[in-house]
Amino acid sequence: MSARHDMDVERELWNTYAESTKRDVLDGEPVFRWTQYAGHGPGVELLGEPRSALEVGCGTGRAVALLAQRGVRAVGVDLSPAMVDRVAGRWRHTGARFVCGGVLDHLRDCAETYDAIYSIFGAVWFTDPVRLLPLIAKRLNPGGVLVFSHPPAIPGAYGPQGMYKGGFAGKAMFTYRYSYTPRKWLGLLGRSGFGQAEAEVLDAPEAGHIGTLVVRATVG
Template sequence: MTATVPHNYEHERALWDAFADSAWKDPSNGEPVFRWTQYKDHPADPGPDFLGAPASALEIGSGTGRAAAYLAERGVKVTGVDLSPVAVDKCGEAYGHLGIEFVCAEILAHLAGGESSFDAVYSIFGAAWFTDPARLFPLVAGSLNPGGIFAFSQPPAIPGAYGPQGMYKGGFAGPAMFTYRYSYPLTQWKTFMEAAGFSAVEAREIEAPTPGHIGTLLVRGVKS
């Protein structure tokens, strides 16, 4: 069970618009790259092969679109869904020529529409981190073809701090922009995945390249 918090996606959209504006000021964020961890050239990052060999893929919380662009350049038919219209517009300008469809939508509402199915769904520090897994995972399962893969990465939970975690944007003064991210121990992620109908579930932590630095939570399951 997860605690219920009062998400206001209009409010959260403003936060993510500000995030997208700031992210696109760094030109390196516009380079197609696919990595699950927050560390460049991490030797333990499984890379895009962790998704198998999908013909179609959906990125949930596609942000800068760089992972979607990486897959599209290799022939995958990719859709990116993101709450932020700023992110979606910038991705369209940068990567529209690759044939990626970028959709501006809140992911729970979008998947509830149930219009398409994919060989893979993934999130890299994306919507799987910011959405209640008890609601999201069954919708993801419903959007996958049989045998399809759902995988996501995000920071691991801080020990003892589980469930929805309120997060203010950028310091503790100024407009109160906030969102919620979801943190659980590895065993609980596995339980959410299996309850949503995924098999062969693995949930693990990749250690940071530097001992004592923040690692990466990595979860994957196969739609039964």
């Protein structure tokens, strides 16, 4: 299967996800949180005080919209045309900008640079970090930050993980997720042009529930 075909399959998978995103998620106000639990964990302050920011795999665009409302030049990129269509209209009044595309192609081809690039259960989780992190480093202004979050790796299950959509019959729609320990993330970042970096797993609000891996790194 060619790489291009893989991207077509992934686009179709994420379009299905976009179409299943509940309307009430987009009816609400812009919100910025790193974890999967409302009112839990750190917020937008992890980005510092950026004048410009790019969310990779922005999904609903709620976080991009919040930044735009605060006067940040805020851009979201997402692979799913269906998602970008929905969110560009929903958040137009905030000044947020949305672009449809794969994160690797977008970062390779765009001329813009940012004070912050971030991903909330987004494209950093779904893209080979060996290819992605150096491209992010190039698109950050000096002193710029990369911050991302996603669920922590399941103990012993590290590296790329295949993920089929739905059941195990029918059209083979799949994507990959990349799951590493905090220590492995720090190594990957160090080899990709990042200096100071921190990675930790935040506990869920309820004992025994799934926590959140949060990583923050400064370029250079």
